[in-house]
Amino acid sequence: MPHTLAEPHVLDREFLGIRAKLIELAATLDRIDRTQRPVAADPRMEQIRRGLKALAGETSGRAEEILMIFSLPYEQDWR
Amino acid sequence: MHYFDPHIHVASRTTDELAAMARLGCVVLGEPAFWMGYDRSSTGSFRDYFRQLTEWEPRRAANYGIRHYAWIGINAKEAEDVAFAREVIAMLPEFLDRPNVLGIGEIGLHKCTRNEVATLEALIELAMQRDEQLLFHTPHLEDKYKGTRMILDLLRADHRVDRSRVCIDHCEEHTIRLALDEGYWAGITLYPVTKATPERAIDMIETYGPERILVNSSADWGPSDPLAVPQFMYLMHRRGHAESLVRRIVYDNPLQFFNQSRNFQFPPAE
Numbered sequence: 001m002p003h004t005l006a007e008p009h010v011l012d013r014e015f016l017g018i019r020a021k022l023i024e025l026a027a028t029l030d031r032i033d034r035t036q037r038p039v040a041a042d043p044r045m046e047q048i049r050r051g052l053k054a055l056a057g058e059t060s061g062r063a064e065e066i067l068m069i070f071s072l073p074y075e076q077d078w079r
Numbered sequence: 080m081h082y083f084d085p086h087i088h089v090a091s092r093t094t095d096e097l098a099a100m101a102r103l104g105c106v107v108l109g110e111p112a113f114w115m116g117y118d119r120s121s122t123g124s125f126r127d128y129f130r131q132l133t134e135w136e137p138r139r140a141a142n143y144g145i146r147h148y149a150w151i152g153i154n155a156k157e158a159e160d161v162a163f164a165r166e167v168i169a170m171l172p173e174f175l176d177r178p179n180v181l182g183i184g185e186i187g188l189h190k191c192t193r194n195e196v197a198t199l200e201a202l203i204e205l206a207m208q209r210d211e212q213l214l215f216h217t218p219h220l221e222d223k224y225k226g227t228r229m230i231l232d233l234l235r236a237d238h239r240v241d242r243s244r245v246c247i248d249h250c251e252e253h254t255i256r257l258a259l260d261e262g263y264w265a266g267i268t269l270y271p272v273t274k275a276t277p278e279r280a281i282d283m284i285e286t287y288g289p290e291r292i293l294v295n296s297s298a299d300w301g302p303s304d305p306l307a308v309p310q311f312m313y314l315m316h317r318r319g320h321a322e323s324l325v326r327r328i329v330y331d332n333p334l335q336f337f338n339q340s341r342n343f344q345f346p347p348a349e
Contacts, residue, residue, distance in 0.1 A: 067251055071223065072225045073225065
């Protein structure tokens with residue numbers, strides 16, 4: 001059974017943290033853009049792009065969705 | 080509030096850190112056998128390590144009033160050489176009856192190879208023969224989802240497994256439901272970069288409830304925090320969660336899980 005968050009002002013508490021993380025992420029991507037090594041074709045960049053798209057989604061479960069983007073596929077008949 | 084750290088590698092930590100854990104309320108810790116950062120060259124190295132976990136570390140922790148329990152096994156990173164792993168597995172019964180040993184762990188998969196699976200099947204077989212509790216390491220990063228599913232497939236195929244005596248550790252948002260839905264305990268490891276932060280661990284507890292969930296620091300020689308469990312407790316309180324819920328996660332749950340081991344005695348019978 002879900003245990004709802006007792007503290008009601010979640011956005012108030014988290015806003016500055018979210019702001020800082022988004023800026024940090026943006027600055028990191030800018031840093032990658034400034035490097036000489038072309039990374040556009042690197043498959044990790046595609047994972048990052050898909051992760052950012054998931055982050056901007058409207059539905060809950062973003063953390064699980066992003067983890068799955070960075071996961072190898074499971075094959076049911078692996079044995 | 081007293082707490083357990085049910086998964087921490089104190090062999091890799093200092094006595095100052097043990098003292099800090101004790102000051103913040105740690106009364107029991109669980110130390111699984113793991114990869115020490117390098118592959119061991121002989122079974123003798125494993126024997127010495129198992130002696131460390133069952134002789135020296137319990138005494139070191141006791142100096143700070145902490146009860147030390149251990150899990151004995153061969154980790155997935157050293158499981159690729161199946162013949163060597165079988166030699167180590169043959170040695171395990173020497174240690175499994177020692178008074179601080181909870182069961183076989185941490186065992187599991189790393190890169191999910193055929194050889195790792197063969198070693199893991201041998202370890203599960205030993206556990207079933209001896210009625211041991213099991214602690215599973217699930218792989219890192221991109222291998223975690225696949226490896227967790229494979230471990231659950233192996234366990235599901237063995238009808239002797241009592242799921243209430245098995246912990247699937249290092250769960251994250253994409254694997255925790257898999258473990259809980261099948262009746263296992265789910266461990267959440269509080270790490271600064273990989274695995275889960277204390278904040279995300281609390282999110283998972285808010286989503287799935289406190290039943291069969293353990294949180295641990297898994298602090299070792301890498302980036303990790305031996306005080307991650309008290310940090311988790313502080314953040315639970317800060318979010319407004321009841322004292323009873325915090326206590327359930329960090330004390331009652333690990334007590335319930337550890338109590339299923341024949342060697343676990345807490346409070347100590349003295």
